[in-house]
Amino acid sequence: PKVLQHGAHRVGKRTDVEMATWRGYGMGQFIHWGVYSLFGGELNGNYYNGAAEWIRSWKDMPNGVYDSAYKQFNPSSFDATQWAKMAKQMGVRYVTFTTKHHDGFCLWPSKYTDYTIANSPCKKDIVKQVVDAYTKEGIDVYLYFSIMDWHNPDWRYDLKTKEDSVAFERFKLFTKKQLTELLQQYPQTKGLWFDGTWDNSWKKSGAFTDTLEQYLKTLHPGLIIGSRFRADEFGNRHVDATGVLMGDYEQGWERKIPKTYADVHGNDWDCVMTIPENGWGYQKKWLGHWKTTNEILEMTAQCVSLGGNFVLNFGPKPDGTFRPEEVEIAKEAGEWMKINNAAIYNCEYAGWEKQDWGYYTKKTNENKVYMIVFNVPVSRSLKVKPSKNTLVDKAYLLTAPGKTLSLEKLDYDASFIQLPSAQYKQPFVIVLETKEGG
Ligand SMILES: C#C[C@@H]1N[C@@H](C)[C@@H](O)[C@H]1O
Helix, strand or coil, rough: CCCCCCCCCCCCCCHHHHHHHHCCCCEEEEEEECCCCHHHCEEEEEEEECHHHHHHHHHCCCCHHHHHHHHHCCCCCCCHHHHHHHHHHHHCCCEEECCCCCCCCCCCCCCCCCCHHHCCCEEEEEEHHHHHHHHCCCEEEEEEECCCCCCCCCCCHHHHHHHHHHHHHHHHHHHHHHHHHHHHHCCCCCCCECCCCCCCHHHHHHHHHHHHHHHHHHHHHCCCCCCCCCCCCCCCCCEEECCEEEECCCEEEECCCCCCCHHHCCCCCEEEEEECCCCCCCCCCCCCCECCCHEEEEEEEHHHHHHEEEEEEECCCCCCCCHHHHHHHHHHHHHHHHHHHCCCCEECCCCCCCCCCCCEECCCCCCEEEECCCCCCCCEEEEEECCCCCCEEEEECCCEEEEEEEEECCCCCCEEEECCCCCCCEEEEEEEEEEECC
C-alpha cells in the first residue's frame, strides 16, 4: 500500500516514562468551565436540551447575548486550591481543564485575541491558578483546547473557496500561536486534550496537523496528545488509512466504555464521562439520570480492568463552586479510593476470563490479581478462573490480609471463593496471590 506521509509515526504504545505515568493514573478529573457556565443550560426560563456548553449554538440564543456574557464572568468564590484539594481527596491523579471551548473564550490572558479572561471582570489568569494549584497537590495537569473556535472570524467548517483557504491559513497560525503560549506560560502541563477537530476544514489539513503535533512535542518534550488531534492526508482521524492509531492514546471513548479488551486494539486509552447523561458545562437542571458514586466506581474499575483510565467531568458553577451532588460524589469516591486504590493505581488488564461478580486488575510483575467485586451472588460463591499456567495460592480481602478466604477447587481450572455471610453494601477488593503452575 501507499506509504502515508502524515499517518501514524509509531506503531504500538509509547514506551517512555511520561506515558507509563499516564498509563497508571487509573482515575482522572475533567473540568469544563467558561462563559457557558453563566447560562447553566437555560435562557429566559427555557432549557436548552443539548449539552450546556453548546448553548451558544442553540437557535434560541441570540449570538449578541452570548458573546457579551463574558462581561458578567466574575466567579467570586473561585479558589483553585479548593478545587485541587477536592480532587486530591477524591483520589484523581490527573486533571484536564478547559482553556478554550468551542465558543472561543480563553480562560488565560492570550495575546492573540481580546476574547479572554483578561477583559472580563474576573481578570485572573484562571489557567495559571488551576495549573499551579493542582500541580502543588501532586495532580498532573492536561489542558483541553478546542480547535473549532466559533468566535474567531477566520474559523471555517469547510474549505470550499479561495477565501476560505486564505482565512483558514490565518486561523491555523492563530491556533499555533495560542498553543505555543499555553505551553510556554504553563510549562508544568503534561499534555494537550484536543477537541472540535471533526470538521472538513481540519480533516483537509492533515499535513498541517502532523507538522503542528511534531512542533508541539519538540517545544515540550514528553508532551502527551491523544488521537483526536490529527488527520492523515486522506482526512482519516484517530486511525490512519493503514489502520494505525495516530496519537499517544485512543481518545474516542467519550461517554462510552469499551465492552471487551479486544475493543481497545492494544492501545492506551481513557474514557471521559459526565455525571448526568450528557452535558459537560454547569447545568442548572440535570436532565435524566445522574450517576451514583457506586456507578462511577464501577466505571472506574471497568476502565482499569481493560487497560484504560476513567476521567469524571465536573462543571463548576459561574461563581466557581461545585454543585453539592458533585462535591458528595468526590467525597464518597475518595473514601473508597483511599481504602482500595491498590486495585486501581498503576493497574492494568489481567487477562483472566471476566466473571459476573466484577472486574480483575493487576500490576505488572506482581504475583497478585485484584478482584473488584460489585455483584455478590446469592450463593456468595465467587467463581475465579485464572489465566493459563497460573494458580491461585491464597485469597483474602484487601482490608483483611490476615484472614484467608476459603478456595474450593472445582473440577475444571476454576475455583469458588466462598464469602462469609455479611451485608455487602459497597464494592470491595479481594487479593489473589498467584503462582506459576497448573
Ligand atoms: C461534543 C463535544 C464536546 N466534547 C466533550 C469533551 C465536551 O467538551 C463536549 O462539548
